[in-house]
Amino acid sequence: MPPSYPSPPSITHRPALDRLRREMGAGGARHGVLAMDKAGVDACLPGGGLPLGALHEVEPGHEVEPGGPGSVTGNGAGAQAQQGAVAAGFIARLLGRLPDPRPCLWVAVRCDLYPPGLLAFGLDPARLVLARARDDAAVLAAMEAGLRGGGFAAVVGEAGRLGRLAARRLQLACLRHASTGFVLRRWPYGTPAHLPAEAPAAVTRWRIAPAASGGPWAPPRWRLELLHARGGTPGEWIVEAGESDASGIVRVVAELADPAPASQRRRLG
């Protein structure tokens, strides 16, 4: 008797395949996207926006002196790596625009996030649940517990180290429970001397540093770098995050079309 083989996929599965292809093309954006600015930044992102239900990594970059040596960008150095204030502002702005009404969880080792300051970024502090963890590993474990519980629209963790395995677990938890995860790379007690190079496991990876604003106490400007986007292309912009910006999360002020240093930096990071 000849062995029976599974029958080949029939032609009726085409819609399912199409959907799968669409999702793969959108970088796994199964739960929709969050439009950033409906222009320059979104063009670099798969699906035209930040994928929801996925893990994103935000690292603070070094501030650059205008006119000074522009290439001094490293993985977290100085006050920005310790404070991560600009990165926190970027994440707060994203959380405030999430379509999901559930609360958000913010886990950190050093809880110096000041809730009244969140209002300026359009995030209601009442939506936030804060948690304190012992170390980086506990932060990531608490993030995973928060994602798996399914009670939060988004989970933010401030951690210095993000191993590939931990990132992969978080990404799967995000995908399965339709929550968005953010890892804010932060070293509140100083950057360690040697940082191992990590392969990206998050769907997108951003580096953000402050930039000189347009005038006396104009809306803050950030130097936003998209280091990696699954299914997208890297980019670098100077953006403005104004309080009254109803159109998107950020507004691109200047496009920094300088692909060579950007790719160089990606290898460094």
Next chain:
Amino acid sequence: MWLPNWPILRLHRSGAASADLPAATVASERGQRRLTAVCPLAAGHGLRVGQALAEARALCPALDTHEATPDEDAAALSRLAEWATRFTPLAAANPPEGLWLDIFGCAHLHGGEEKLCAAIADRLHEAGWPARLAVADASGAAWALARYAAASRADGVAGGDARIRVLPPGGERTALATLPVGLLRLDDRSVAALRRVGLKTIGNLARLPRGEISARFGPLPLLRLDQAFGAADEAIAWPLPARPWLEARRFAEPIATPDDLARALSLLATGLSARLEAEGRGARRFVARFHRVDGVEPMIAIATARPVRDAAYVLKLLLGKLETVDPGFGVEAMALEAAALEPLAPAQATLDRQPDHATGLAATLDALIGRLGEANIWRPAPHGSHVPERATVPAAPLAVVPWPREDTARPLRLLNPPEPIEATAPVPDDPPILFRWRGALHRVRNAAGPERIAAEWWRRTPDPTRPAHDFIRDYYRVEDTKGGRFWVFRVGLTGAPRWFLHGVFG
């Protein structure tokens, strides 16, 4: 123990009735308003219990009437009995106007029965409750003597304290012989029947043959007579001490395997859950203790964001921590205790098995509390204070406190405590033009301010060594040439101002 006129006393105590006016409580009895209790002033006007209200009003037009509340009176009496457990473990309410106290074996702790009674009477008198106490071997005798005003005056056994009567053992017959039969706790019809045939005192009744009494007046007078003389026991419903929210289980053989421990935990959780459900309560903390054979007691504790009582859920949280328990040579007993109890209405299971957001959130929070500890999860709540450090307080993770919409600029990261910086300002009143923080130099490009925030004088302890301007901060928002935005403040208006960095903007 007798508390004469308990309903009226309660009225006076609560302030509902003035002690200067004649007061009475009334209740509807067979369609007629009748008095159920009268105060001594009203009694002086000729009012008595059982009188019709209309008649009482005719006798005493100024009568202050209140609706009778027998249930509340009895509840207050139960609370008083609970209070009396500090003198004896056995204290029960005896409505409408008395308490039973079993002081057997307790009197010597207070130096004798008289002293114990005096202590109770004194404490009650201080609290505004005039009480009369009697001690006897038999419940009926004590009841009668406490209520018989003339008795203590007649023989003066208790050294002149009219509130207390202590009967020596076996003295019931002589002490009760001259008391009226009404003190035997009989119903009105029996008393009337006894009086009709001339049996006015208890002594008269006791001399009759027993058979004759029960044949002519029914079983009640004989029972009460026996209870007064100690020949018959009286069943008093002593309130049980409150059962703690604890389920415990001892094992014939010590158990050590995780499976056995989990099974035992499951039994304990099921028992506790059934008890909580019967009382309509839930708990927010559970502690499981493992009594090991070598005397060590490991424990695991869980806390939840909302009160729970579902056995499976509690078990799931406990099992998550069971691996931290070292059973050693075996566990011979286990106990599960619930704390932080709150009312919890029975939940209506959703029909379509869809987990709603609030329940999902609570379960997620419980998992996080188990992982990080109860003190490490909170929700920021606003607090009415201008001092930045005090403007937010932690609230329960499930409490949603709305935030006011304010447009005062506040940083995203607040340094606590503020860090001193070296700043250079051209004029003392100006923002700095450059400052050094953590070794890095920042040149200021834009600045806004000042915003003056002073310490709250009502919270500050006066300190003569510190000048008043030490408690005033002038805040500036500054942006350096690289775009970093900081919140700095100056302390000290004259002399050498000191500068601090308090926060970083996003």
